[in-house]
Amino acid sequence: MSVELLINGKAFNVDAGIGDTLLSVLREKLDFKSAKRGCNQGVCGACTVSVDGWPMRGCLSLAVGCAGKDIRTLEGLSATRRMQFLQEAFVNFGAFQCGFCTPGMLVAADALLARELNPSHEDVKVAMSGNLCRCTGYLPIVAAVRNAAERIRKEAARG
Amino acid sequence: MTIEPGLFLQPKSADEALHMLFANEDAKLISGGATLVAMMNAGVSEPTTLISLAAIPEMNGISSETDGTIRIGATTRHRETAGSPLLKGGLFVVRSAASQIANATVRNMGTIGGSISFADPGLDYPPALVAADASVEIASIRGRRRISAREFFTDWYTVALEPGEMVVSVYLPGHWLTGHGFYIKHARVSGDYATVSVALCRQEDGAVSVAVGGCGPKPIANSAANAELTASLDDAAIKRASDILRDQSDPLDDVRGTASYRRSLITGLLRRAVRQAEKSVGSES
Numbered sequence: 031m032s033v034e035l036l037i038n039g040k041a042f043n044v045d046a047g048i049g050d051t052l053l054s055v056l057r058e059k060l061d062f063k064s065a066k067r068g069c070n071q072g073v074c075g076a077c078t079v080s081v082d083g084w085p086m087r088g089c090l091s092l093a094v095g096c097a098g099k100d101i102r103t104l105e106g107l108s109a110t111r112r113m114q115f116l117q118e119a120f121v122n123f124g125a126f127q128c129g130f131c132t133p134g135m136l137v138a139a140d141a142l143l144a145r146e147l148n149p150s151h152e153d154v155k156v157a158m159s160g161n162l163c164r165c166t167g168y169l170p171i172v173a174a175v176r177n178a179a180e181r182i183r184k185e186a187a188r189g
Numbered sequence: 190m191t192i193e194p195g196l197f198l199q200p201k202s203a204d205e206a207l208h209m210l211f212a213n214e215d216a217k218l219i220s221g222g223a224t225l226v227a228m229m230n231a232g233v234s235e236p237t238t239l240i241s242l243a244a245i246p247e248m249n250g251i252s253s254e255t256d257g258t259i260r261i262g263a264t265t266r267h268r269e270t271a272g273s274p275l276l277k278g279g280l281f282v283v284r285s286a287a288s289q290i291a292n293a294t295v296r297n298m299g300t301i302g303g304s305i306s307f308a309d310p311g312l313d314y315p316p317a318l319v320a321a322d323a324s325v326e327i328a329s330i331r332g333r334r335r336i337s338a339r340e341f342f343t344d345w346y347t348v349a350l351e352p353g354e355m356v357v358s359v360y361l362p363g364h365w366l367t368g369h370g371f372y373i374k375h376a377r378v379s380g381d382y383a384t385v386s387v388a389l390c391r392q393e394d395g396a397v398s399v400a401v402g403g404c405g406p407k408p409i410a411n412s413a414a415n416a417e418l419t420a421s422l423d424d425a426a427i428k429r430a431s432d433i434l435r436d437q438s439d440p441l442d443d444v445r446g447t448a449s450y451r452r453s454l455i456t457g458l459l460r461r462a463v464r465q466a467e468k469s470v471g472s473e474s
Contacts (some may be wrong), residue, residue: 031195031197041288047195048195048196048197048236048237048238048239049195049229049235049236051226051230052423062240070227070230070231071227071230071231072223072226072227072291073380075292075294078294084268084297085293085294085297086294086297086298087223087294087295087298088225089226089227089230090221090222090223090226090230090295091222091226091298092197092219092222092226092239094197094239095197095219095241095243106327123308125269138293138294156293158293159292159293159380160291160292160294160295160380161294183326
């Protein structure tokens with residue numbers, strides 16, 4: 031069936047079966063490749079995208095159920111100042127190695143900073159508990175997210 | 190996996206959904222998708238018709254009834270339940286269970302109705318709902334009925350839903366709005382299903398209600414165990430209560446632990462729940 035998806039502020043008409051996930055439609059039909067297919071079971075978080083402002087599993091979202099929702103992938107979020115700070119911090123803190131989890135990590139971190147610009151170590155851990163990383167041991171990721179938040183706060187304070 | 194052509198129905202009311210369910214007996218209900226879509230991805234479930242409950246206002250949200258009962262709509266997401274200030278006192282047990290389901294992203298998706306209808310024995314809600322004396326409102330085109338959470342969970346992955354029925358809401362009794370509630374979960378890693386879990390509610394006057402999850406086809410609760418803990422919270426009483434619960438348990442050997450390991454966890458988890466309840470006496474939970 032035909033479904034209209036609003037992705038990064040732009041409308042796309044796609045033909046999707048009821049079993050097609052948002053992740054498969056993004057990657058295979060619309061060429062948005064940032065969200066990754068890891069476990070396809072909702073465990074690993076590599077497919078995380080933002081839906082109506084909340085991080086969601088691309089692999090557990092049916093495309094036909096996402097009509098009219100505000101879907102943001104890393105491709106779209108990268109244009110924002112907040113994501114630029116996050117990406118710089120991930121580079122500066124060595125918050126990735128193979129990079130497979132990174133887009134999902136960034137989307138989850140971005141959703142956290144949208145609500146909480148002064149997150150504790152625990153806040154970051156909870157917000158990103160659904161994103162598995164097999165390279166870093168997580169500490170650089172938590173540090174990077176808190177550093178990005180700090181730099182955003184400082185920039186806001188400078189006005 | 191693509192299942193073509195497939196029907197994706199989006200009713201606007203519970204009654205409309207029930208008529209669709211009646212007319213499509215092979216249809217599956219979907220709301221958050223956290224479980225069903227994972228099963229579809231794994232090829233375990235291949236529905237040709239889905240009825241989405243996501244756009245039915247009457248099935249969503251948490252509210253307080255005039256008699257103090259708290260109603261949680263079936264499509265209420267775990268995130269909302271985990272943060273609801275209405276779930277206080279003993280009912281904090283439900284909030285605590287919700288906050289320990291999977292991880293933050295999945296809690297943005299999964300719903301209480303989907304969770305309890307799936308009824309995996311390692312789920313967090315079932316023991317919390319049994320301990321809190323919850324009831325489940327079930328609807329079909331023939332009408333609505335309400336049964337206790339204890340009767341709702343019947344066997345491994347099996348609940349008291351008949352064909353054509355769905356969960357509309359969960360009701361939590363107002364008599365638990367005072368006191369304290371705790372959900373203690375033991376899992377291999379954060380976010381996993383429980384290996385074993387214990388839910389405990391305690392009134393200001395000392396009345397205790399406990400339920401054990403992950404130790405059999407459905408949550409274990411026993412009035413004699415509750416009586417032991419209502420009479421005393423010392424180690425001997427905890428031992429007697431956990432012996433009663435363990436005798437009633439029927440756990441499996443699986444990847445999360447052997448049956449004997451699971452049985453051996455009951456006492457320690459119950460003690461942790463009781464000690465937390467003791468600490469909270471006289472303070473707000």
